[in-house]
Amino acid sequence: MQRRLIRFTSPRRQAGMSLLEIIIVIVLIGAVLTLVGSRVLGGADRGKANIAKSQVQTVAGKVENYQLDTGKLPAKLDDLVTQPGGTSGWLGPYAKPAELNDPWGHPLEYRAPGEGQPFDLISLGKDGKVGGSSYDADIKYE
Numbered sequence: 001m002q003r004r005l006i007r008f009t010s011p012r013r014q015a016g017m018s019l020l021e022i023i024i025v026i027v028l029i030g031a032v033l034t035l036v037g038s039r040v041l042g043g044a045d046r047g048k049a050n051i052a053k054s055q056v057q058t059v060a061g062k063v064e065n066y067q068l069d070t071g072k073l074p075a076k077l078d079d080l081v082t083q084p085g086g087t088s089g090w091l092g093p094y095a096k097p098a099e100l101n102d103p104w105g106h107p108l109e110y111r112a113p114g115e116g117q118p119f120d121l122i123s124l125g126k127d128g129k130v131g132g133s134s135y136d137a138d139i140k141y142e
Contacts (some may be wrong), residue, residue, distance in 0.1 A: 001038040045126060048103040052123040052139050057097070059108060060121050062094040073112040073119055102139075104128065117142075 017025075046059035046120040059077070066074050070089045074080060079087075099109050102123040121141035124130060130138065 036052075048126070051103045051138070052125070055102060056108065056121050056139050056141050058101060062120075063110075063119060063121065066090075066092070066094050069115055074110075075077075075112070077108060077110045089130060 004057065009055065040101040043058045059080075062080055063074060064076075066080055070087050077095075077100045080092060081100070083090045083092060083096055102125075104126050106124055106128040109124065110119065110139075111122075112119040119141075123139040125137050
């Protein structure tokens with residue numbers, strides 16, 4: 001019978017990762033996670049802005065339906081939810097209370113008469129303040 005000699009390699013000869021290589025890998029993983037996280041979180045605001053645009057258009061259509069039925073514009077947006085006193089021809093409710101708030105939870109602004117049109121309907125954007133840019137910009141019915 002032949003015996004085989006088994007040689008054990010010393011720890012110095014084994015290939016492995018140095019501390020510097022491990023740090024570089026961790027930094028790269030962190031950079032990728034930061035990039036992905038900013039894209040995902042930014043997408044939520046972009047989605048809410050698009051929802052606000054369509055919501056303003058939808059509520060404006062409901063205001064126009066109210067006007068067609070009653071012959072006048074509502075005094076306030078709550079008139080779309082509950083029938084105001086002394087109004088004939090009301091066939092509502094035209095909207096649910098939740099539809100009168102934008103996706104950020106701020107109430108839609110309604111003014112009748114509007115500037116250059118019968119009424120204005122505005123979402124004040126993410127910050128809830130007049131003006132702004134990007135996701136804080138006002139979204140108006142036109």
